[in-house]
Amino acid sequence: MTQAPTSHPYRSHHCNALRREDAGRTVRLAGWVYRKRDQKHQVFVDLRDHHGVTQLVFDEGAGELVERARELRAESVVFVEGTVALREKGNPKLDTGDVEVVVSRLTIDSIAAELPIQVAIPKGESDRDGEELRLRYRFLDLRRERLHRNIVLRDAVIRAMRDHMHAEGFVEFHTPILTNSSPEGARDYLVPSRVHPGKFFALPQAPQQWKQLLMCSGYDRYFQIAPCFRDEDARADRAPGEFYQLDLEMAFATQDDVFGVVERLYQKLPAVVASPDRPAKKIAHFPFPRLQYWDVIDRFGSDKPDLRFGLELTDVTDALRGTGFGLFADAIASGGRVKALRLPGLGKDGKGAARRLEKAVKEKGYGGLPHLFFKAGPGGAGLEADGSLKKALTADEAARVAQATGAAADDLVCFGFGTRLAAAKVLGEVRLLVGREQGLADPDVLSFCFVTDYPFYELDDEGKVAFSHNPFSMPQGGLEALNGLDPLEIRAFQYDIVCNGIELSSGAVRNHRPDIMYRAFELAGYSQADVDREFGHMIAAFRFGAPPHAGMAPGVDRTIMILLDEPNIREVVAFPKNQRCQDLLVNAPSEVRPKQLEELHIRIVHPAS
């Protein structure tokens, strides 16, 4: 930028620099051969670099240059010198479309071999080739317009995050990558110690303990674009192995202080990735709604609700109390619920929709999807129910369901039953499926919310009281609640931020008081000695004056994914791993030399089979 343009050995301008007013100048450009249009006596080449595309012309007047231009291979790197000329008819698709460079000198610097995947996307095709090839030749994939832009926008988002955090008074830290395994959470990645035979570092699943220690060290506001390592299986929105969080923590702060910092950040981000061809997404509600955990479960059947559309669930437990239908009666008798989801118009084609939804729900591991569909009664008066529960429920019960859900003719009503959570969750899946099928969610809207008041404890598989989320979060009501309430009634200062049905982060007001910590663990069946053994360093820090503190850690990759409307997290990561956590470009993981293992005091035992 500070370089005098004409003195640079490779180029005087980049490929998105030349404009109408540059006509007549002698320039030098460098870049990749993007597209070539060969007319024998005249060759047009679109030259591409990071910044854009400029058209080159090789004309007969230039003699053997035209011949050499005809031989150019797509994606070769070339340097050219020439004169900027105005084009009679410009190309409005290019920023440089008013001009072209009439080439007088051509240097072919790096010849490209035949390409395994095409960088210039052919007519009518997409750039979504087979994932395996895209990952193996990621350097080519990254040249393509969409992915190249995604990675640049990722930089813009991360820079906006840093700017925002600094503006809010946060200090950026680095915390150790070689650290300790912690007993909770996902599987760890382990790194063997050469110096200490038989001992291992663990890569951090998150810098959780470090940031809390920094709070105890008096830094007030911490943040980090933090790499996190978890040995867990992939999903479309979850990278295997490693990913990044905007990790933040605040001392002397309440839950609302954390929410404020985060929602002010997310308010800015849509504009950061906007461009003329990509208008900024609209934020549905600001400030972001604060919704309680049980409220979103009851209404949307999920703790990460997509709030861009309605289709809320109805509780029909009271409407069906006393039913003779065994499954519902059992659920109600054991303190559970029966929930209903009204799907307008989906009863029109009889069983079709219900059967399709039931199949989808079964693939997710649910038992089934009892349902009713309603049609107008004889002579158009009243409603008649049909469907899998027609015989199981009385006409009166069906009518009460219609009343409770507001169901009308042609509507389908699906049911969930069991515990409060189970009854709602299956319908939450159905809600998402129907929302997707019918395009109910506006893709140009970001509907954020904070989900608050998670239960502190839940019953585990064996019916014992266990932490339901993060054991280091503060129970609401503190020690009094732990001593006075039914553990299952206690709520945590534990929260998530959710956008369009995707969980961006969870966070918590931390438990910084050893007395409350010991008691909280005691109720979950851990002795004081257990706590001291596993978390002694945290307790130690808390025993010498710890400020109340709270934080959060929104996923960076997921955030960018949502902002850019990408369905898969690999589309916003430069060098992602595949579903099985392999890097196909560098062939990792791979075997290592026997000598290396020996130094690390490690012997491989291959699995049987």
Added chain:
RNA sequence: GCCUCCGUGGGGGAGCAGAGUCCCCGCCACCCUGUCACGGUGGAGACCGCGGGUGCGAAUCCCGCCGGAGGCGCCA
């Protein structure tokens, strides 16, 4: 660990029991002096993922394996 879907020239797709597989892009050769996701003519390139089975006949149906993706489990 489990479930679902998908593997067809270099890339993308169609064909889903019956003729010599087909189409678009790319590649090679030739033609074309204003193209611009150029156009035209010709050509090369495929063990239809691998192995087994059923059939007169398999890219197509069945079984197993391998590979990829999505999901469940898992993700304090």
